Amino acid sequence: MGDYMEGRHAPKGSPAHRLYLWIECLYEIMTRFYDQFNDEVWIHEYSARSLPELEESMLDFCSYDDGSDMSAMYLESAAAYLGETLIEEAGGRWDWDENAGTDGLPVVCPDPVLGLEPVVPLLVVGQALNEKTGKVFATVARLLRKAVRDRQRQHPEWWPKRVPTPWVGYGTILTACNTAREWRNDRMIDFLHWWAAEAGGRRRWKYTPASLDAMQALLRENFRTVEDYDQVAHEPFWTMAAWYVGQYVVEIKDALWQYREINPDAPPGTWHAEDCYWTGSVFVNQRLRYDGHAEHPWKMLRDVIAGESLREVVDRFPDPVLPGRRTDGTTWPEALWVLARPEHLETPSLPPLAEEELKKLEEADDLEGPDWADNHRLNTWLAERREAFPAWAEEAGGGTAAWDFSPESLDRLEGLVRGRFSTYEEMVAAEDDPFLAGAAWYFGEVQVRQCGAAWKCRPEPSDDTDVPDDPLVTAPEPDPEDDDGDDDPGWDDDDYVHLCVPASELRALLLRGPDERLRNALEAYAR
Structure with a gap:
């Protein structure tokens, strides 16, 4: 939290202190947004793909003014959510621009490596409210994501770095x-x-x-x-x-x-x-x-x-405010004028894009997250393992002829693992051992070749040591044409798909009884 706590003791009214107050307020803003302004199906994930839905909901919610503070609070919440999402996509951090809006506003500064100008989320919200196209949030996200992709073409291993925002997960x-x-x-x-x-x-x-x-x-x-x-x-x-x-x-x-x-x-x-x-x-x-x-x-x-x-x-609590006359039409709430007045919204926050430019930007980016099945990290790991396989097979005994990716070969693999390690802790300590890396790849590759599984891996290494970060294999996605119409009506579209983390399963061998076999993993694909 130290990155944002520096302004705690700064002079009141200074940019550093106002940034500190904004960061402290985000928890209140986000919990209110989730609890009061969204339905049960909303997924609070700070993802680019959620932005079109957010903008559509915002335009609908703010399509009339009843005199309450709720429209202003919704817009403030949307700006906070948008800002967190942009940081999630392009790295960087929150900062404070004392020249933005009426008297200074929080801004998002993408990872400095990208060389991008700060984004003022509240002014982007104002632009979306004025234009009513439903595309403004997605466009600002796509522009930042394009900058990330452009750099990754030159530096495939690079990912934007961000300063974590405390207590908004x-x-x-x-x-x-x-x-x-x-x-x-x-x-x-x-x-x-x-x-x-x-x-x-x-x-x-x-x-x-x-x-x-x-x-x-x-x-x-x-x-x-x-x-x-x-x-x-x-x-x-x-x-x-x-x-x-x-x-x-x-x-x-x-x-x-x-x-x-x-x-x-x-x-x-x-x-x-x-x-x-x-x-x-x-x-x-x-x-x-x-x-x-x-x-x-x-x-x-x-x-x-x-x-x-x-x-x-x-009676310390003020009496409810009676709803005023309902005014149709999306307008900038007067309650937000202390932050940004209507004249601050006259100049669009986003650079103007020609229709052809916008179309090209949209076609190049579906706003989905990085592909777990096709990314630099996974492809590099798979290439290294395939190249090292002949030497690994020789060390394991029998060469590539013996290690033929058959179900029976998993019994030999299991015997090798149990023979080399006696405890789970010993295997964890040796997680970078070339033999274990090759064994994990072989175990997963048997599932790929025998069961049609697919390799996947988190595109970006996780900073959380508690989050599994090894490559995994998953069962083939169900074919919608194979639907026999007898599905459980309580089963939603996110049908269960079997997955296996080979490295974790190898370590788990030493925690399970002798009746638990590696080849049992293949049976799970038939369920």
Whole structure:
């Protein structure tokens, strides 16, 4: 996180400090975007192929203005997602341009090796909103991807490098959204099953002002001091009491349940550190308005015991804004004028492209990710293994005549591996051993030749040591014409395709019993 934390102690208002604040805000922006502005089928993957869908959804969502802040928040979220996607595609990092927009804006600076100008995602969003072609996001991605491809033609082993953006990965976003949702649902079940009855009956708890008076009375009857409350605040009954007050704010004040996960790598005193007031527990927040209020429900109960009126505590949350007259037509929300005014959108952010240039750009790039079945890394590895095979076969015994890629030859391979290594840890330590590399290739190649499998490999080496990075083989893709119409209706298009990581399977031999054989891998292709 250090690359972006440098601005934490910079002077307020400086580019470095504003960049730091933007990076800290991204988690909030992304979780709100995923939880409130997308449906269940949206895949939050920061991929170029997701950009046309994002732009189409944005144009639809912002096709009218009801006077709320939601259109502005959607556009801000789209800009953040677009920026992360461009960094994922072309490397680089976020930075701050104090001359962009009204008073400075976050920008994406691609990998410096590419020699590209920074991209201002919010202004690209504004251009997409003005042009309404549905092609702006994809075009900016294609231009950056073209620069990457052009360099890779000269340097096939090169990949753009990026500065990781902390705490915006899909898993982190999903966990935050699901935690709040599941906590809310579990408490609702508790409310219906037992709490309402124990607290005086459901008729007493119908999210009315009178129910706040009843809660206030209940609290003051049971606790003389906040210290008394603190001793039992986490007991189920009082957890539910806090939930009811929070849910009242949700129902009456248009708030939402929210959870901020703790980032173990965040420095103390930052927004997502363990010592932050908002991390690690569920709270309520009017997060769909810029002037919204947030509270921990247990703190609201505590304030009532300390002497405040619960009605007044609840009224810290502004009343819902009544929808204004619906105005059709996509316009730049006034709420974003503090960032970029309409005149800042008059000059397109992207270089103008002739129709023929745009067509050529689109034909050259389908926005899919790098090909796992045909890339420099895989092709180089396969060529090296094929070239080294005769020498490997001689060392293994019998030469190429004995190693004929038959199912029976896998029994000999298994015997060799078990004879050379006695423990799994020993094999892991020898993962770069030429014999193991040749054995893994041979095992995979038998599956290719006997079962029609195909070699695949991650095009770009992974920086995550926990992610398997060895070449693998996969079963042939199912032929749609072979569909007999008897598919399970619950089975989606992403049908299971068998895969095998030969190097991992060889290591696993020493963890499994003697009944587990290498040749069993071939049987999986017949399922």
